[in-house]
Amino acid sequence: MIYLDANATTPLLPEVLDAMLPWLREGFHNPNASYRGAKEARKAIDEARAQVAALIGATPDEIVFTGGGTESTNTALKWLARLVGRKTGKVVTSAIEHSAVLKPVETFGEVGYPVTLAGVDGGGRLKLDEYQAACEAAKEGGGLASVMWANNETGVIQPVEEAGAIAKENGLAFHTDAIQAVGKIAVNVRAAPVDFLSLSAHKFHGPKGVGALYIRGGARFEPLLRGGGQEKDRRSGTENTAGIVGLGKAAELAMARLAAGETPRALRNAFEAKVVELVQGATVNGDLLHRLPGTSHLSFTGCEAAGLLILLDDAGVACSAGSACMTGKQQPSHVQKAMGFPDAKAKSSLRFGFSCLNTMEEAMEAAAAVAKAVEKLRKVQGGSTGPVVVYSA
Template sequence: MIQTKAFCYFDHNATTPVCKEVLEALPELAQAWGNPSSIHWGGRQPKNILRDARKAVADAVGASTLEIVFTSGGSEANNTVIKGLFDYYQTAQFLTPEQRRRTHYMCSAVEHPAVIKAMEHLKSLGARVDFIPVNRRGEIDMAFYESHLSEETALVSVMFANNETGTLFPIKQMAEIAHKKGALFHTDAVQAFGKVPVNLHELGVDFASFSGHKFYSVKGSGFLYSRKGSNFSSLINGGGQERHRRGGTENTLGIGALGVVAKRVALIPEKAEQMAKLRDHMEARILSEIEEVTITAGESPRLSNTSSLVLKGVDGETMLMSLDIKGYAVSTGAACSSGNPEPSPVLLAMGLTREEAQNSLRVSIGWETTLEQVNAFVEALKVVVARLRSLQNDEGDSCHV
């Protein structure tokens, strides 16, 4: 939790502050400057760091060490699975006729851009891609999913939890359905790590993506879970690192930091309960003290830290900037002031109107958020909303769509 003077951070779904355990470990990790692939003394300590981190990460998500592939983050992991599997089915030798027929891919309509754009790339290469709809509650259209899944489906990619609304998806159930058709299943679990317990073997997925900076580690390091026997072509060709699944000299510093935070997973249930109490308290106050506010997907299973608010008649970007001036960091799906007039694709895919999406604000708390900070934020939000609504009544809408 970053707090300097009056500055409070409520944007943990965008990134998290580096925890003190990692900060304390960084100087020692930085001393291991050798190449892990070197067989002389310079490579031994870095190699040990990678080995220890791989074990910690595997234990944290219920996997084996051979199923962990270190990457630069979630976007690379997502692209590796989607593009790598497509390439594998196109070029690998000794594939069965059934595998070669699998040219169909599916993902939800509310995925992270790293998944959506990767799927669109496959579509440009000739693959058939279906985007699974969701309803206004953020729930997946299971009827669409089951009716479009077939023996030609190669991969289904559905996120564990949505980054904007916090909505949780029925990953285990969807993976079981995919496997009955012989399809593989990938989940972008970037937002889940550190907020809910994750056991990949119990979930039954074939691939999963993670990013360290969403769980109090440094940016530029993440990992891909690839279930034993799940093949794909390497996205980055190089010297054969990561068992030929991801080329390039490993980011020892970032991977070592991942290992440090992975050992904190035992705290997740306690922290999740703590965040849920704060989030529910915040939402209760906002709903009772500010008029015309709705919680997007508020009745659906959600991450304990995430709240997506629609404040009628108030532009989200303007709220963000006003709160920023007061020292509160939040996020929004709208992009009025950045030159992009389009509101959040996720909220539109859920069925919100353009106006509702433009009037949205995302608040995501963290492990170190306090009740005092939440109460102060609500007071600040009340002032900002009252002022902006007053200005709108006097001058009209200030954000033209």
């Protein structure tokens, strides 16, 4: 199997598993207890905190461990909404956010917060003028803004520094969902005016079900989960020591890869070039100047993505149509809609996600498999794309 769905999740690196295993075996102690084993677990958690902080340019006390990306975004957004107050608060975000942001934001809308979704251009980048107007409109009464660092479907990197600065100019708190960006490109919370940042281990070769929320030092905050007061009362619940150690190790390894300039960019570019060479009517989507190095979003005229996915699966290539969370829903992706893609294009698009574990041989083999699948499907479909199919992390 050639695994090209790194935006959905990534395989655990062997070094990460090795770092985790002792904490699932003999290192099982509750880190909040007072004996030696517990103290060792506490020390391991604090080391992981420093590793995660280093990856994003934060200080360790600004990192709160969570049960994954979705918990991080919900924690930040729900607190920010409470902070600004129901009577006057407004919420500004983008139309292309992940459901881990859009769904909580929807619930604010239901209870009376005016919500504005700023649009994106045809390349999938935030329209800063629309976003700025929305932030200015939210200035009176206060509010919050949330803009993702990079999009999960297209890989397009958003102008987060500008978006954060505009939020701050208008007195709004600013959160960024950096779940697709952290570990893949340089993300530094000191370089952007970010109050809250969400990240998730499994997107950069760490374990699933563990993430972190960066909370800028001095920012007001109240927890989503209350209980035993762990994480300095910012996220209660006995710590997932093994998961947290895995996140820390994955962060350390990602930092080393970034420092060494190791990215899957060359693989992704070679794959795209080959596909475009072999397949007539293949287009590369998204702002080419602002893309994650491992993401490729392609459309194939006259070819239904659902059919392609089946043929590629048969050929041993794992990829997605849109985002993994939406696979199985009979609707085109909200991201492609926001980019103005006609339905026919939206339903003929696939997402390929490369990681540091892929090889050039795999990239070339996958490109050939794509070309074969398109050819086969075009013959069967005779160039017509049926009803709108679906979308999926």
